[in-house]
Amino acid sequence: MNADDARRLLRLWDRQQAAYVAHREARFEAMLAVLELHAGDAPTVLDLACGPGAIADRVLAALPKATAIAVDYDPILLAIARGALADRAEVHDLDLVAAGWERRLGTDRVDAVLSSTALHWLSPAQLLDVYTAAGRLLPPGGILLNADHLRFDDRSPTLRDVSARHDARTQQAGLAAGALRYDAWYDEALLVPDLAALAPERERRFADRPPQPPAPLDFHLAALRAAGFSEVGTVWQYLDDYVVFARR
Numbered sequence: 001m002n003a004d005d006a007r008r009l010l011r012l013w014d015r016q017q018a019a020y021v022a023h024r025e026a027r028f029e030a031m032l033a034v035l036e037l038h039a040g041d042a043p044t045v046l047d048l049a050c051g052p053g054a055i056a057d058r059v060l061a062a063l064p065k066a067t068a069i070a071v072d073y074d075p076i077l078l079a080i081a082r083g084a085l086a087d088r089a090e091v092h093d094l095d096l097v098a099a100g101w102e103r104r105l106g107t108d109r110v111d112a113v114l115s116s117t118a119l120h121w122l123s124p125a126q127l128l129d130v131y132t133a134a135g136r137l138l139p140p141g142g143i144l145l146n147a148d149h150l151r152f153d154d155r156s157p158t159l160r161d162v163s164a165r166h167d168a169r170t171q172q173a174g175l176a177a178g179a180l181r182y183d184a185w186y187d188e189a190l191l192v193p194d195l196a197a198l199a200p201e202r203e204r205r206f207a208d209r210p211p212q213p214p215a216p217l218d219f220h221l222a223a224l225r226a227a228g229f230s231e232v233g234t235v236w237q238y239l240d241d242y243v244v245f246a247r248r
């Protein structure tokens with residue numbers, strides 16, 4: 001697809017996602033600050049479940065000497081990422097649930113693995129596998145940053161309620177300001193004939209991927225330790241939205 005359409009859809013995607021993730025840009029800024037301060041200005045970064053390339057695009061804008069590799073399994077989002085990132089990043093069509101995906105990246109080492117609003121699609125067992133696979137790509141000292149809503153569970157009913165009501169308010173404000181809903185964004189993308197042609201394949205790939213029960217923060221931290229990371233913690237939080245940090 002042409003770069004102009006791809007960049008337009010990436011911008012619309014960013015507005016759409018910002019209606020579901022309050023302070024999404026602040027979250028990215030925290031990730032980029034940790035990335036640069038820890039890994040310098042020319043890291044090789046893997047954007048895991050990249051969608052249309054939101055993280056890779058920001059990494060390359062902030063750190064022009066960085067190398068970006070992006071992975072996703074949605075053929076429509078992959079086509080947009082390829083168009084929007086053009087020759088600035090390698091984009092790979094890989095299913096993170098399939099064992100050995102990390103061996104099909106074309107490299108066996110990256111300095112950082114970054115992900116946002118994506119790994120909640122994985123079951124707890126799959127999440128542990130993905131953290132373990134990501135760890136294999138990282139040398140000692142390499143870092144993983146995962147930004148996502150990590151929902152409060154029964155132990156924190158008040159925070160769960162406040163977070164849910166804050167989400168509703170964020171969505172209301174975003175939609176009122178003109179952001180597309182998630183489904184409406186896909187409808188907009190499908191107006192591009194090249195992308196419409198990919199819709200049946202997208203349907204087929206995600207037909208058997210039901211939403212997963214939410215994994216709380218302590219599960220992520222324990223899974224990262226079990227996956228061999230030596231230092232784990234959080235570098236950003238807003239209600240139930242976190243950036244989880246791990247260093248090999």
Ligand SMILES: C[S@@+](CC[C@H](N)C(=O)[O-])C[C@H]1O[C@@H](n2cnc3c(N)ncnc32)[C@H](O)[C@@H]1O
Binds near residue numbers: 072094119
């Ligand atoms: C809400 S999007 C987030 C995209 C981007 N990181 C962002 O923050 O804008 C979630 C992404 O996870 C991807 N995803 C879900 N399951 C996946 C899997 N098994 N393998 C690869 N990508 C997957 C989806 O295709 C989608 O692009």
